[in-house]
Amino acid sequence: MSLSGRIAIAGAWEHPTRWAPDKSDWQIMAESARGALADAGLGIGDVDALFAAGMGMGPMGVVQLAEYLDLHPSYVDGTNIGGSSFVAHVAHAGAAIHAGLCETALVLYGSTAASNAMAIGTGLGGGRDAASGFSAPFGLTTVGGYAMVAQRHMADYGTTSEQLAEIAVTMRHHASMNPDAKMRKPITVDDVLESRIISHPLHLLDCCIISDGGGALVVTSVERARDLAREPVLMLGCGEALWHTGTGAPDLLTIAARDSGERAFRMAGVARDDIDLATIYDSFTITVLATLENLGFCKPGEGGEFVGGGRIRLGGALPVNPDGGGLSSNHPGMRGIFLVIEAVRQLRGECGDRQVADAKLACVHGTGGLLGTMHSGATLVLAKG
């Protein structure tokens, strides 16, 4: 029997903090667990599966987290494929629950990336391992990888900085309606173009913010979710994919989203046109544009035009990141969990001013790592229960 429609997200909670110098990552994760379990009408004693990843979580990180929470899970998954990890965790939890290996999964993230002054986008470049010798000497940064994708897109299709800026302006507009968002003051296309260049052609305002934060999800079977506190949100489809430079001739404009999206939509049995909103990892403006193309919402090369004319704004045909995304709401190092949380809140209809009217179907896509070198993609199709 297919996984489609058998698994539900029964609890979701986003930590409201954006600046928490007085807290550890573990505390933020524990507070998030409390929030999501309360949302679901469950307690910590109901959890029998633990899923987590983090910037500072090493090989034993999930075990340390279980110790902090005094959990003895029967199923554990510390998959860390970058910022998309938590989107993949929902799918992995679904598969494990469907297989009868566990019943109630807790997916956690927490980070003090901002108050630890972590240079996420522009701090790479070191390393003595043999593999890094092919990137570190040339000054590869996270933003640099994405910038090379943007440059190639511009060369191939005539995409402009103004079109990329429109994405940042849209996210800020959405954030202005989100009381928890870190950056709420509206900006214009000119503001983006006049902000300093970080890695040409990407400006400061083409880049996500850095904040503290965390969040949690409770995943269980649809049958169990129906007996819990909240209207379940159903997982109709899931897919993941990895993409990298391989033997050395990557097409930088084809990204993991093409494959993970195809897998998720095939499983869900819905069309792109049926989707009411999308939450898309917006590490940089180009990430959104490349993801929309690769998920099949528009054709390759059409992304620049697609994001214009208000199409991805609230009220448009495909609102993207109504919470303001990583560009304006929060980005504590890894952001995938918030993509799922916002999709859940929208499908429940609890988003107030930024609510997408009559939202029934959402597409969630997380990107982890670096477009341009190696990255992961994880896609979910979620439905109102």
Next chain:
Amino acid sequence: MKHPTPGFDWETRFYWEGCARGELWLQRCRACGTVRHRPRAICPKCLSGEIEYIRASGRGTVYTFTVTHQNQHPAFRGATPYVMAYVQLEEGPRILTNIVDCEPGEVRVGLPVVVDFGEPEGEVAVPRFRPS
């Protein structure tokens, strides 16, 4: 430009030794013919360990690039702006590198370039490219 010195192991030693001589070397699988970069002991296409070493012409074109204005790694303080790029080599692979010996504003996608090892920096030389 000063840079973090690349580490190397036996899989990549031939490559960096070639660079130190001012030569760019690639691997070709003897079993299936796939030319690969970065170097590795086993062909990812067919898992053969039989390797033929081929010297690249050093010529290529800029596939894409970025002008980096901010890099907080200590080795790059004061080195910005610099041009990072993928160069499409004549032999097939694309190589991550820097474009040097020209103004950043002169770099464009499709620009013909040639490898330039410059002065050796510390233990090794690093393959960068300049307009040809």
